[in-house]
Amino acid sequence: MPSNSKKSAVIVGAGIAGLASARLLSENGVDVTVIEKSSGIGGHVANWGCMATSECQVCHCCSLSDIIAALDESPVRFMTGWQLESINTGVGGQLSGVIVVENESRNIREIPADALILSIGFETFDPSSKGLWGYGVLDGVITLAEFDDFIREDRLSELVPDQDAPRIAFFQCVGSRDKSIGANYCSQYCCKAGLRSAIRIKTDKPDWDVSLFYIDLQVAGKYATTLLDNAKDLGIHLVQGVPGEVFPYQGNKLGVVSEKNGLNVRDQFDRIILSVGQRPNPTAADLSRITGVGLDNFGFFRNLEGLDRFRTSEKGIYVAGACSGPMDIETTLTSAEAATADILEDLSNWREGS
């Protein structure tokens, strides 16, 4: 087997996808540099708290810590505050290196690269762009990510300060499966994330009333059925049909109209948590221009089909994680590590061919 030890890879984006690829490539003897636009690493997952009750709910958030711990002992280089400027190609259009630029100083550096991974992740949907849910107007309406801050900072009791037994509602599919905003796809992570959050609340605060409004529950994977069973056992109200709008009700309450047995029912809650969907990262357009990797109708990177789904139209450029389509953490990790396998395969083939 030809040695990969002198081969190098550059990874754009230090979210959990980029870091998982970096770890596995490095463990396989590839020289890795990770470029990150912002000042920190970890991406969205770094801001998510642990969802464990008395038992792990398999949210995979702590795997970020495992990956970072492994990277701390590896020779992987991190360049935070840098962005991809352009790519260099050599003989036969083969990628040979990348030019990166530092945000502040505009310093420019060239890094040799036999492979380039795009792992820039996603952007969460901004629910204020569609006024129906009262997000940004009504105080009690928050996103799932904002709710998660209460878990991460261990202050769930402060979620509704003036209530002993508040009523909480989760709205699923906010910014997903919505043609009007160009997002007629399932965001894939939110059913399980919403269920875990609801279970977490109900376990810590059994007196609270928790409802989860959904269109269609997507229970996939080995632990999904357990989540659904746990939610039912704990008395979480699972209600099919997401209310269309939220309005102020009796002072600081939130009113909704939901459908029950074909009839409209008025209901009121203290907090409404919006399970916001995944939207393509707006940076994808710039990177598409720089690298030549196209975008699909939704704005995600266009990958090849079949067994080549981590490769792109451009030789030597790969996609990992949610920048090629919405994903949960588990799928993101698998995709990032799968992209690694394709790189290892291509690097050894290319060496023999040249």
Place this chain on the structure above:
Amino acid sequence: MGSVSKPAGEDILTDRIPTALVLGSGLGAMLMCAELAALRFSVRMMELPDTMAGDLYCSVPEVDVQRLRGSLMSAMEGIEVFRSKDWPKIGRDQAGFHADVDHFRSHRFDTLFFAGGPGTKLPALLRPDLFEPYKPESFSVDQPENLVFLLDYPEPTDPAAGMSAIASALSNAKIGGRSSVVLKNAPVRHLHGETLYDSAKTSGVIFYRFVDCSIELAQKKCSETGVTQVCVSFQDCIEMGADHEITCDRLLLVTGPDNEGITSVAGYIPGMDIDRNGFMISDSAHCNTFKSFNRGIYCIGGFSGTTDLLNVISQAKAAAAHARSFALACHSENRQSVLSISDQCIRCLTCHRICPHSAIWVSAASSRSQMKSIGAACVECGICVSECPRIALDLRGFPETAFSGFIEDIGRENDKIVVYGCSRSAARAISSLSLPPDVVFFSTPCAGSISEKVILETINAGARGVLIVGCHHGNCASRNGTDWACDRVRSVVDNFVAPLEIKAPLEYRTVAPNEATKLERTIRRFVEKVHSKPDCL
């Protein structure tokens, strides 16, 4: 983890080709073989008896399953496939895995893969003459038919299988057939799932939603044609607002992977367990679903609980890359001495029995058998060391003297509150915290490495309180290390602390590496509890 990438020029695989055995059948096993071959493994495949996978996967917009099967067939050329009526006997020793087949052939492997699954689940409560199981890969309609696809009955259908059923319903509707889909939740969990659902609705597929199990199935003879039909009646149909009834020629039941079948398969594999959903246990919380607690063993496809074609492709690729780094690490590092076994060993087999990573084997000899550590499999959790009745085991990276030295320090400095914590969870969470002055934190490889003896000696040395912090249940990297810690604390409290009226509080708590704030509160509360006990001053 623990394996570190090699310095340049030390890629050991240049002169030694890693070997792999793929156990399974069907598409998953072929995918696994192809990916391993692409990473230059020497691959052998063994078709498992009792399994009939191959009907689990269905085409998705990006992958046509028949074309994929075709391309995998050519990739399989040159890969030795052997079939046996019996299950192979699989074992592990210092040189790797060995599979003994037909009682006389013995093969050795660096890595082992379980790929495939024992078919789809069929509920026992349905009369078998009323329905036929929906097999995504083999299902096709040549002429228009009157079909009903029943999903979510009685348990939620796997979305991948559900989307395939919608695609089949759509193709029947497109050639003029009548397709009805009866479900609780429309499966759309794919980038193009919503588009598929929409086009099925606009092409005339009728969707019915039901609540709970308000469905009844019966056979009925059509009055016009005399053909026997299946009649599906709903007591509570959401779409129609009231009771409703549909008849069809064929009722296709759409389910998911058969987890009960997996239970019987796993019985043949030493150290393989079944998780709470009936799928093969995997170290899923830390390393994703295809890695097992036994380093070097990987599990993909239906065995791991997925019927999603895209997911199984990713799993096969990722498992191959992990296996390659595993082969690199265990051939380049001298790992054989991470655990020492002294001649105090009386071969009681405790370590062999409890090791969560199957990293200890018995080397049988005619004169005297010996316990041996398998370095490549050992993750140095220290659980075996903590349970050894003869104190014959010791970890090179975390020797017993580390505990005894620490306890001596506690004896010298009076009135300390000791917090023992797992290096994976508590130690990482605590790194960002400033501790109260009288609290001492000691990081251990796994909470399960803290023996009852260590707990008692710490109390004896004069600690004002002992708090043990492990990972959450179900999140332990050594499967059940945190449960060991929990049980030992309970046992020490019941047998010593309570009867002897020891004043120093002893508690066990769990935490994740990203729960610094929770750990801070846990420690603060424990310290308050210690300080509220004036007797132990």
